[in-house]
Amino acid sequence: MEFTDAQVQRYSRHIILPEVGGKGQKKLSQAKVLVIGAGGLGSPAALYLAAAGVGTIGLVDGDVVDLSNLQRQILHSTATVGVPKVESGRRTLAALNPDVTVKTYQENVGPDNIMRLLPDYDIVLDGSDNFTTRFLVNDACFFAKKTLISGSIFRFEGQLTTIKPHQGYPCYRCLYPEPPPAGLVPNCQEAGVLGVLAGTIGVLQAAEAIKEILGIGETLADRLLIYDALEMTFRKLARPKAPDCPLCGPHPTITDLRGDYTVSCSI
């Protein structure tokens, strides 16, 4: 694959970076990233992945755009209120970069469809807003051996980590073995979230996805990054493998997606 003149111009600031170069830009153009949730995290992540020239971006979301989304979900606009989020997102990404193939799935991920979606992608970016989906995506990516970039936001604080147990690193359940009990953690609607925080964490997810594609820099696969927007602090904690992890440990109790993933709270 050769770049056109327009592509050389579009990606020139990447191509002149020795760590990316033409070779890295080609890797990006051949990469396939599945973005779960075209919401607060998925919006900035998908925009920067498209701008970077990631060749195929999958958007999964069953919702339509609501006016209350626009405080943080920058894939969408006032004009697309009422439009399915994946369609609104597809239009925005296509306008930004016509090189990118955007595949849309107007459905919410569940145990019945996730294993059908994963094989077409190299990297999964979880921008879901609830524990049910987060644990399901972790387990599905574990079984499908896909690298997962996980982000979450709550009020003024965000978390970010990379999950790739198929390369010997811990999984999400090494950190949190089980979802919290129902009702313990309120969802964004109940607790609120600083809109720009979604941008910060979503863009960091895109940065980690791009680094994974290029194979450069330090991985977050054995770290948990915690960002406090009020204090303006970033803390990076060690995230070790749990020897008795129910999913990636030597004696797993979770061996398929048939367990109960229903948690009636979200973060």
Ligand SMILES: [Zn+2]
């Ligand atoms: Zn584990």
